[in-house]
Amino acid sequence: MESIFIDGFISMSEALARIFIVIIIAGALVRKKIISDEHINGLSKITVIFFLPALVFSNTIENFNPESLPYWWLIPILGIVMSTVGFILASGIFAVDFKKQKNMIAVSSMQNAGYLVLPIGQVVYPEHFGEFALITFLFILGYNPLLWTLGKYLATSKVEQVKISYKDFITPPAIANVISLFIVLVDIQNIFPSFVIKSASLAGEAAVPVATFVLGATLGSVSLKMVPRFWDSARVLIVKYILLPLLTIFILWYFHINEINPILADFFVIQAAAAPAVGVILQVRTYGGNSERVSAMMLITYIVCIIALPFWISIWHVII
DSSP states (O other), X not given: XXXXXXXXXXXXXXXXXXXXXXXXXXXXXXXXXXXXHHHHHHHHHHIIIIIHHHHHHHHHHHHOOTTTOTTTTHHHHHHHHHHHHHHHHHHHHTGGGGGGGHHHHHHHHOXXXXXXXXXXXXXXXXXXXXXXXXXXXXXXXXXXXXXIIIIHHXXXXXXXXXXXXXXXXOOHHHHHHHHHHHHHHTTOGGGSOHXXXXXXXXXXXXXXXXXXXXXXXXXXXXOOSSOOXXXXXXXXXXXIIIIHHHHHHHHHHHTTHHHHOHHHHXXXXXXXXXXXXXXXXXXXXXXXSOHHHHHHHHHHHHHHHHHHHHHHHHHHHHHO
16 A cells, blocks of 8 residues: 555656756746746747647547546536535635635635646556547536636736636637537537548647646746735645645545546546636736735645645546
């Protein structure tokens, strides 16, 4: 049992180490002003507009088989459920000063469902990355609208009016997800020549490394002028790295999800222990709010994630 824990911890730690090396380098380039905000915005834009949709489309067409994944429609729903549960837990922890802590609740409940999880999947599950990526995008299909409504409201709570537009939900990855799902469900994927799918797959291969660099560059541009109070930080970490992973593991164990689909079970453990969504920083930078406080808390949670995520995936593998 001890060896299972150690092996799992080392495996996930190595995956995170590879990712965080890229993040550290990207952050250093930003700190040295070699990479500017314009560069970050440009890379982020091309990732969202081109690389991620290509990855979504090619993975769905090549790897999505409704017969082998009959419960696929549950995954978007569970994406909503997980963040909703996180919000409820955080609201309970911050109930005493709820109005003052809305942005901390956003950090506690909105996880990095794509930019951090995808690179982990690529490193830890290279032979099953197509399936892992498909599950990720199905999850995001349900989770993303919640991030850009409830998450956006909480993160920018200092603003008197927070406008929510339907355009926040109509993103290129979401469109590629819906279109590719439709193509597979009506069974017309064979109309696409193989070179079209291979071209999309080639472009999609750039999504994960570029997204990882964008994540690092975004964190590297964070200001550390306002460090959150110890009690505020402790409450965020309790929700994100104790309560939510513990509850998720219990549910997975109770319903024997690992026996149905081991990759899916591991995926939910990773999501439950993932660091906060980069979208929270982007929301504050775009729509207003206490960016210094949110950014500093984000950095703290990403540092703790280096230990917390390997710990929980290792605990899960010991249990099963």
